[in-house]
Amino acid sequence: MPVSPAMAEDLATEVARLYDDAQAALLERLAAALEADIQSPRWAELKLAAVGNLRTAVEEIANVLQQDTNGAVRRALIEAYNRGRQSAVAELGALDIGRELAARQTLPNAPAVDRLAASMADDTRPVYARITRAIVDVYRRIVSGPAGNVLLGAATRRQASQRALNAFAQRGVTGFVDRAGRSWDMASYAEMAVRSVTARAAVEGHVDALAEIGVGLVMVSDAPLECPLCERWEGEVLTLTGPPGPQTMLAEHAAPPEEPRRGLLRRRPPTPPVVVHIAGSLIEARAAGLFHPNCRHSLAAYLPGVSTRPPHHATPGTTYEDTQRQRAIERHIRRWKREQAAAMDEAARRRAGAYVRKWQKAAREHVAAHPDLRRKPTREQIGAAR
Structure with missing residues (x-):
């Protein structure tokens, strides 16, 4: 996988x-x-x-x-x-x-x-x-x-x-x-x-x-709600060891020359080389922001003639900005939890706790309004990445 x-x-x-x-x-x-x-x-x-x-x-x-x-x-x-x-x-x-x-x-x-x-x-x-x-x-x-x-x-x-x-x-x-x-x-x-x-x-x-x-080639997935850093690499083929920058190459077809049929091996007809368009190197893509914290993309082996471009994930009604709003709500929850931990008396603790509950309610409402979002309680804890 x-x-x-x-x-x-x-x-x-x-x-x-x-x-x-x-x-x-x-x-x-x-x-x-x-x-x-x-x-x-x-x-x-x-x-x-x-x-x-x-x-x-x-x-x-x-x-x-x-x-x-x-x-x-x-x-x-x-x-x-x-x-x-x-x-x-x-x-x-x-x-x-x-x-x-x-x-x-x-x-x-x-x-x-x-x-x-x-x-x-x-x-x-x-x-x-x-x-x-x-x-x-x-x-x-x-x-x-x-x-x-x-x-x-x-x-x-x-x-x-x-x-x-x-x-x-x-x-x-x-x-x-x-x-x-x-x-x-x-x-x-x-x-x-x-x-x-x-x-x-x-x-x-x-x-x-x-x-x-x-295997020297990999392909980037097409993830939902992608950020601008990763958008340019979606669905693209990258080289693991080659030079940076776009290039086109002829690669040998990756399908095996023989396939089983009723217990026997049947020889495939010769397949021509596959034209592969490469967007750059994996090192280059990571340096440009691919696989940043919270990145939703994945990487798979690219086998010429076998691998196909990943399907596009449509997210109607939800945008990248909606994910950033969720991150902002999580920051508010963590802020008030820190104040609650620093409270010197019960009144200060109750006040901070009320704000924690207020922003937790906002988190529930925001996720309910955007079915493509998922609430992650660990991100609402003190110390979670913002």
């Missing part, structure tokens, strides 16, 4: 959960640190004296997060790579080359997995370095700002602290910029990176398996 980023999407769930838990723990630790001794007129003095305790607690959370994530990522990469390879076996299973591939060992390509794991580590290393600094910085700003004024009553100090916490919960730990120049918060950035690298592992497992048996 064809390979697609969606094949490995569920593998990012464990890592996303780790970041969800870590972000919630960080917000709760920050709120608890500010809440302690808030009735005391020496509150600001006590808070600044305790900053070392907060830093130690945050560093412990960050270190555990990094260790757990590294193990989860490697497990996800191995599974994604094997899924991609097995998809090639399933796709070509009815052909001799498919049976040949199925008979080979399916152990993951260790160098490929190591390379992807190293890439993931490089992409997320800034996350762990920034966590402690961001939490301690916002703590100092709250304590040193209006909330720390000795003339404020405890209730007013609580309100000022809560406003600052809400603002921080909305943003999260920010300042992470991907290769396309887009800005992310910590959890969304890490979850996006994991989803991207596991999708790459699945595609590489598929492509490596095809290369082993001499």
